Amino acid sequence: MEDLWVVFCGESGNLDIVEKLSSSSLVFQPTSCVNHALIICFNVLLLAMLLLTCIQKSSSPSKKDNIQPRFRGYSRLRIVSAIFNGCIGFVYLCLGIWILEEQLRKNQTALPLKSWLVVLFQGFTWLLVGLTISLRGKHLQRTPLRLLSILAFLFAGIVCAFSIYSVILGKAILVKIALDVLSFPGSILLLVCVYKVYKHEGSCESDLYAPLNGEANGASRTDSVVRVTLFAEAGFFNKMSFWWLNPMMKMGKAKTLEDEDIPKLRVEDRAESCYFEFLEQLNKHKQAESSQPSLLWIIIFCHWKEILISGLFALLKILTLSAGPLLLNAFILVAEGKAGFKYEGYVLALTLFFSKNLESVAQRQWYFRSRLIGLKVKSLLTAAIYKKQLRLSNLGRLTHSSGEVMNYVTVDAYRIGEFPFWFHQTWTTSLQLCISLVILYRAMGLATFAALVVIIITVLCNAPLAKLQHKFQSKLMVAQDERLKACNEALVNMKVLKLYAWETHFKNAIENLREVEYKWLSAVQMRKAYNSFLFWSSPVLVSAVTFGACYFMKIPLHANNVFTFVATLRLVQDPIRSIPDVIGVVIQAKVAFARIVKFLEAPELQSRNVQQRRNTGSEYIMGALSGKTVLLVTHQVDFLPAFDSVLLMSDGEILQAAPYRKLLSSSQEFLDLVNAHKETAGSERLPEANALQRQGSSAREIKKSYEEKQLKTSQGDQLIKQEEKEIGDTGFKPYIEYLNQNKGYLYFSLAAFGHLLFVTGQISQNSWMAANVDDPHVSTLRLIVIYLSIGVISMLFLLCRSIFTVVLGLQSSKSLFSQLLVSLFRAPMSFYDSTPLGRILSRVASDLSIVDLDVPFSLIFAVGATTNAYSNLGVLAVVTWQVLFVSIPMVYLAIRLQRYYFASAKELMRINGTTKSLVANHLAESVAGALTIRAFEGEERFFAKNLHLIDINASPFFHSFAANEWLIQRLETFCAAILASAALCVVLLPPGTFSSGFIGMALSYGLSLNMSFVMSIQNQCMVANYIISVERLNQYMHIPSEAPEVVEDNRPPSDWPAVGKVDICDLQVSFSF
Incomplete structure (x- = not known):
């Protein structure tokens, strides 16, 4: 005491x-x-x-x-x-x-x-x-x-x-x-x-609430409330720990999740609420401002509370993360026997454990809430685009084709929905750098300014690359629009193409458009690779330049200041490495948002003019033409009962004129015509037409007729069936399919090997520094030169990794699209009769875009982040081997937990893919039938259907990223336990057992263990979600083909015909009158 x-x-x-x-x-x-x-x-x-x-x-x-x-x-x-x-x-x-x-x-x-x-x-x-x-x-x-x-x-x-x-x-x-x-x-x-x-x-x-009868009597809640996500009623700690997701994760492990197992979103997260809140803010700003309000600021005003709360969690995460290097410095002093009080080591270990858990909670809430904002923004933009296309004028329809409108929803809205996840990275990285520079200044003094100069030069070098990337991204989206427009026209008119044998010509045209898109895709990916190399290599340059400045300024290098510097640098290097991704997402979102804004500002069909013309037409028909005879020429027998008189014509003469029923009883020719129509088209529609003449039917007859129709439908084979999807854990099958394309294995192996050598180089750098920083026989100049040499060599391997990643992505995308295009053009017409157009378009639009831009880098980054995480754990275990008693069980539990997660996560992403097709199909059909929808005043009904489909698609995506945070938070708890155990080992062992250099190295790697495992699991989850697009493309790459265009065994000789003569043998012709 x-x-x-x-x-x-x-x-x-x-x-x-x-x-x-x-x-x-x-x-x-x-x-x-x-x-x-x-x-x-x-x-x-x-x-x-x-x-x-x-x-x-x-x-x-x-x-x-x-x-x-x-x-x-x-x-x-x-x-x-x-x-x-x-x-x-x-x-x-x-x-x-x-x-x-x-x-x-x-x-x-x-x-x-x-x-x-x-x-x-x-x-x-x-x-x-x-x-x-x-x-x-x-x-x-x-x-x-x-x-x-x-x-x-x-x-x-x-x-x-x-x-x-x-x-x-x-x-x-x-x-x-x-x-x-x-x-x-x-x-x-x-x-x-x-x-x-x-x-x-x-x-x-007391004034407004009145209970329903069932509720007043103590009845249970309705089924609709039960199906709402548990997040809606979760308490504070329930939300902080994602405990509300446990029932779904348990269900996903016990059985394969189906569409009906996914609960609905909260009311405030649904598309209808988001869209009407957007309209409310838009109207408010239109009244307050004379000019056209900015749609970006309106979206921000709609979600400013959520953005502020997620920003507070981001700030808390940065502050707790920055405490790590200070604790490391204190641990090194304790290991050297310079403890401030008797139990300082235990207090530091406990503080480290709690600070890492607080950091985990803050980061998980930051990411989860940012994803939720992105989901709501995507939903309201999708709804706004759908509503707009129903009101487009003829000029607007000529400017924005159906393929472009499809691209706005499936690609552009998706890219904008991803942006809020990265938004806070734009300022938290800067804040973290500033805090790190303060910590570095305490450790290195004036040499910190050398690190600051390197960081500024890195940012300045990236500026022209960012401008080029913005330009190439814009060109890529235009090329993608052209290719998707051609694909849409070809798929809609596939029956005509096959009838006239034009498949080859149109396929070649699409391939030419794909080549243009491929050129801009390669430019975008290469700039992304350069950015990746620049920012991944910057920590190596920063450390080398800082140590060099210490040498020239005569600042001594000791274990405590060197590894405080290294630990700070390791904590900030992952945010620095994510800067290329942030830049890419910002550019993609900026281009996509500009395209959507241009579409939303397109000229509309004025409802006043439509109503005026409609009234004029009605007045003319009911007024000027009221006394005129209207003739309708038709072969549709269904329409005849609705008219006053039917004229029966044959051989250019009017045989008889009478009302429908009288003509049916008096004319045998007319009776034969009606009976023939009943036999060919079915008799269902004719009684419906006759119902216009009848007064009504009893409820029993209507119910009986409905049940008979339902029985016929259920007994028959349905033409359009539910979309197929993979079930269960497919293992490495989709990855193998992706790597099987155009030497994919070779490029993937070279990229992964390059990253492995880069990580090995970093460990070698720090090992050299830890072993010799306090060695008086090694001069400071030699220490720094060897450290710098190892870093430069490792940077070369990093460059190789970036280049091979781009080549892998380009070659795989090229091969996958080629096979998909051939499969679609060789598919029989029965496939197109039974497959809605939206299912195909969602694959050639959003899924192909993900495969082009996201899969290659996500795949390599997942492998790289996993290598980083286990290398950190390995360094920690080598220096303090006692931590293996804790780390081995924790790693085993982490693997089991990850498998438990994937049982639900993969099904959620597959359901997300199939429900995305429903949105795309409904949009494609609405664009094609917009004139009919407007003519019959069905805009609100179709818009309500669209909102419903958006919510059906948003719910599995919401639970998917929530499950991602659920997993990472539990894994971070394991990492915090491992790190605290390593720190406790340092405290329990007598001072001097380990050299201060290796203790600093171990704890600097341990402090970044949380972040490295987070990046590892996060990249694994992202690539697991993205690889679903490869699964979906593969489903349509192996469609049973129709007969080949050319049968080689049945081809005539090359000199055929040798003689211009036609022999007709045993020809029999019969004519029927």
């Missing part, structure tokens, strides 16, 4: 603790240790109360959610409360970090803890409590929330009183005093916010 008090209070803690506690004046002094301990206890109590409040489910969510307006925002009081208390908590945190930094700079130790820990603890607690009560209060139970607000009010009042007392005594820290005093009005805001919100909601509930 005395040791802990010394750690907290410093050397003054050696005084008698009982004497300190007995002095009441010390409790009221904000600078006293007793006061700080008391405030920390208050904060712990507040956090515990907050924890209990969040665990409770929200009261009557179905009632309260339904009575609120659909798109109602936060009240001004709650926004002011959140901003005010959030700012107080944030300033507390900044003050605590500044005090810690000053203490480390002056004393080279974080002890004693009292001066900075109390401020950090108070800032963290007030930030959580303030934001939770202000923004999430209506989702929590009333009684615990009121108790929490009262407790926060009392706590703020006590702290404010302490601070005012210290001001009277003249012993005050001004910033801390100001924050303590300001927290009291902040607590009053929280108290008023809670009571006002619940008073308003209670009045709404």
Whole structure:
């Protein structure tokens, strides 16, 4: 107990603790240790109360959610409360970090803890409590929330009183005093916010809510509510841990998931809600602005709350990640016998474990919420595009072909939906670099500026490449539109092509368009490869230049500063390596968004003009033509009962004129004509036409007729069947199919081998540094030159990996498309009769785009990230072999958990692929029949159907990326346990057992273990999702072919015909009259 008090209070803690506690004046002094301990206890109590409040489910969510307006925002009081208390908590945190930094700079130790820990603890607690009560209060139970607000009010009042007392005594820290005093009005805001919100909601509930009869009688919920995703009613910790997904994962392991097993999305995540919120914001901005509002800003306004929350999680992740190198430095000092207090090693190991778990929770929520934003944006854009194509004018239809409209939905909307996932990377990478530079400055001093120069040069070198990539991406999308337009026309008119034997000509035309697309695809992929090489090699250059600057500036290199630098660099290298992906996604989204905006701004068919012309036509028909005779020439017998008189003609003469029924009974020729129609076309439609003349039918007859039709339909063989998909774990089959194309195995092996050599080079670099950094017999110049030489050699292998990855992707895409095109053009007409056009178009559009752009790099990055992860684990195990007792069981559990995940994840992505075809098919049919839909005023019905199909497609995708985060979060917990075990091994072993250099190397690799395993699993999941597109393409690459165009065994001789003579033998001709 005395040791802990010394750690907290410093050397003054050696005084008698009982004497300190007995002095009441010390409790009221904000600078006293007793006061700080008391405030920390208050904060712990507040956090515990907050924890209990969040665990409770929200009261009557179905009632309260339904009575609120659909798109109602936060009240001004709650926004002011959140901003005010959030700012107080944030300033507390900044003050605590500044005090810690000053203490480390002056004393080279974080002890004693009292001066900075109390401020950090108070800032963290007030930030959580303030934001939770202000923004999430209506989702929590009333009684615990009121108790929490009262407790926060009392706590703020006590702290404010302490601070005012210290001001009277003249012993005050001004910033801390100001924050303590300001927290009291902040607590009053929280108290008023809670009571006002619940008073308003209670009045709404009493005025507007009336239970249904079934609910009043205690009936259970309807099936529709049960089928909604459990995420809709999940509590705080349920959401943070993705526990709500466990039932689906268990179901996926027990059986193959089907479409009906996927629950619906929450109401606010469905396409209808997203689209109408978009329209609401659009109309609001149109009224407020004179010019045309920006669609990008409108989409941002629709989702600003979700973007802000995901950004806060991203910030929390960056802050917790940056604590790793500081902990590493402390561990090296402990290993060298320079511990600040007796149990410092254990405290550091425990802190490391909790910081890694907090980092995991923050990153998973960041990624999940960003994906959810992307899903909602994709849904509303898909709905907006569909709605727009129903209103396009004739000029707009000439400008935007059906193939282009299909591309907008299947490719462009998909690319924009991927952008929010990468959005926060644009600023978190910069922030992480800045924090890392501060840590590097503490370790390396002025040599950090050399690293900064290298980073700036790298970014400047990328600028022209980014411009070229934007240009080539635009050209690629135009070429893709042309190719898809030609494919659409050929597939729609395939019957005509086969009738006139034009398949070869049209296939050659499409192949020529594909060659143009292939040229721009190769340009885009090569620029992506250059970016990848540039940013993957930048950490090697940064470390070499920094060590070189240390040599010239006479800055000594020791294990603690070298491996603090290496650990910081390893933590930031994965975000740096993702910069090419971020740039590529931003460029693709920018090009795609510009194309969609251009389409949405295309001229529409004016409803006023249509109505005016319709009224004019109706007036003319009912007025000027009302007394005229209307003649209809038809062979459709179905229409005849609706007319006043039927003229029967034969041999150019009118044989008889009479109403339909009279003519049917008096004319044998007319009776024969009607009977012949019944035999050929079926008699179902004729009674329906006759029904216009009848008064009606009884309900029993209608039901009997319906049941007979249903029986006939079920007994017959259905022409258009449900889309086929792979079932279960197909193993490496789709990967083998992809690598079987055009020497794919060779290029893949060379790329993977190049990455393996690059990783080996990095380990060799750090091993050389760890073994010789403290060796007096190795000069600093030799140390740096060999380190730099190994790095340059490894960069050459990295360049080879990038080039072979591009070649692999281009060759495989070329071969797959060629086989798919041949298979489609050689397919029999029975295939086209039984296959909706949307199924084919979704493969030649979205699936082929994924295979072109995403599969090759994702495949190599998955292999590379897995190699990185296991190399990190290997280095950790070699230096501290004791960690194998923990790591081997953890790796085994991770493999089992990954298999458990893939049982559900693969089926979710397959269902996503088949439901995507439904959206594409409905869009293609609607584009083709837009004029008919408008003529019969069926726009709303078809739009409602489109919204339903969008939601059906969005639900499996939502649960797919949620399952991805579910898996990674559990694997990160394993990694945190392994890292904490390694740190504990360092603490338990006597000082000097390991050299400080190898301890620094092991922990620098261990700190990046979480991130490397995250990148590994994330890339594996991404390539597993992308490879589904290869599966879907392969399904249509092996369609049973029709008879060959040329049968070689039956071909006549080359000199045939030798004589121009035709012999007719035994010809028999018969004529029937």
